[in-house]
Amino acid sequence: MTSLSTGFRALPLPIIQLSLAAVLKCGQSFRWTAYPLKLDPEDASSPTHEYRFCLRDRVVCLRQTATNILYRTVQPDPQPNANQRELRDAETLLWLKDYFQLDVDLAFLYEEWGSRDKVFLGIQDRFSGIRMLRQDPWENLISFICSSNNNISRITKMVQSLSKEYSPPLLSLPTPDGSGVEDTYHPFPPPSALTHPDVSARLRSLGFGYRAEFIHRTAKMLVETHGDSIQPQDSDEPSEQWLRTLRDISTEDARAELLKFVGVGRKVADCVLLMSLDKTDVVPVDTHVHQIAIKHYGMKGSTKGKMNMTPKLYEELCTKFVQVWGQYAGWAHSVLFTSDLKSFALHGLLEPTSPLPSPVKNRKKRSREMTDLVRILPTPPSTPSVSESATATEIACNLSPAERVKKRIRK
Structure with missing residues (x-):
């Protein structure tokens, strides 16, 4: 990590491992705000956008180059001292590692999917860097209740209105x-x-329609069942903590719990399982995904009209995709889904060609690269003490505020 004059820090990460322009716009999360940046005509590799996201206690600002994720932390305290800045940035780095699941080698997964699937092989270079986020389950649940019969633009407006x-x-x-x-x-x-x-x-007055009642009743049921005891402003409520425990149980049991909530059907439950509860082989199925299966994977049906999505058909589609893509079928599905979105019709076609590294074909070389990346990212040691001269990573891994953040983002 190196400090930048703009106040950003750099996390070395090739764009084939993470493309912010794709991942933050493809319908996984709906509260990221993208700001175009003034381009430097003499530097084709300079970031084109800044992306901002508000957590409970901070705003995270991201930019991207071909080889780095640039990140900055902003909190309400306008003038933190040097140690506080180090701690905040280290906490943010822990969050980034968890949120973007950077311990998963995406280039390796792309190579595996391409070797198993000619359809994926045909799109993988143009749609590289699309990985699954590990979101907060509560926000993820409400966001996808909003997704019912909706599009990305309107879902984004609803989720942001809800926050405001x-x-x-x-x-x-x-x-x-x-x-x-x-x-x-x-x-x-x-x-x-x-x-x-x-x-x-x-x-309803804000335009949520029938989803308004679903959100209200789901929140009420969650709180009544699992509690809402008073917590510090930047801490999670017991009901939010309970949702994260679903990461530790089977897919079937976690799905059964989610289906108890009002407005949560099989697809919404599967979106939450995949996007925030670590169930990597779950493939959320809708008519859009069904059309992809008919067009490319030999599933029966018509591409001209909608078919009734019966439980039997849903299971057949899920089974088919897992057979094609394996344990990370949900991740692969996200790439195919994104490639089929109208808003991504020109993705990778009109963008300037940049000297990006190609997916590593030599597995030993790729393994060394990912090992080097993991060394850069913080791994909490077991020792509880820290000196005044400790590095940012050591501070984040030992002081209580970082422990609080770490506990919050990964059960």
Whole structure:
């Protein structure tokens, strides 16, 4: 990691392992805000966008080059001292490692999928760097209740409206274009904030339609069953903590728990299982995915009309995709799904060609590269003490604030 004059730190990571432009726009998460940056005509490798995301206690700002993820942490305290800045950036690095699941070698998965599937082989270079996020299960659950009969643009508007309406502002930041305009950032509201009797009516007035009642009743059921005891502002409620425990049980049992909530059918449950509960082989199926299966994978049906998605057909589609792609079938499905979105029709075609590294074919070389990457990322030691001269990684792994963040993001 190296400090940059702009206040960003650099995490070495080739774009074939993570493409922010694709991953943050393909319908996984809906609260990232993208800001175009002024391009340097003399530097074709300079970042084109800045991406911002509001956590409970900070705003994370990201930029990307062909070889690095650039990150910056902003919290309400306007003037942290040097040790506080080191700690904050180290905590953010822990979160980035978890959120983007950087312990998974995506180039290796692409190579495996391409060797098993000619369809994937045909798109993998153009749609490289698409990996599955490891999201907060509560936000993920509500976001995909909003996704019912909806599109990415409208889901994004709903999720952001929900945050502005039911979560107090954390801080305001100038936009990175130098215009002097400030944007205000709100964390995602906790379950207890959506249990009040007037929530459903208010959400309907904001354009949520029938989903308003689903959100209200799901939040209420979650809190009534698993608690909403008073927590520090930057801590999770017991009901949120309970949702994360679903990572530790079987896919079938976790799905059964999710299906108890109002507005959660098989597809929404499977989205949550895949995108926040570590069930990598789960493939969320809808008519769009069914059309892909008919067009490319020999499944029966018509590409001209919608077929009734029966439980039997759903299971047949899931089984087919797992047979094709294996243990990480859900991840591979996300790449195919993204490649078929209209908003990605020109992705990789009109962008300037840059000297990006190709997927590593030599497995020993790839293994060494990923080992070097893991060395860069923080791995918590068992020792509890830390000196004043400790590095940022050591601070993040030992002091209590980082332990709190670590406990929050990975059960």
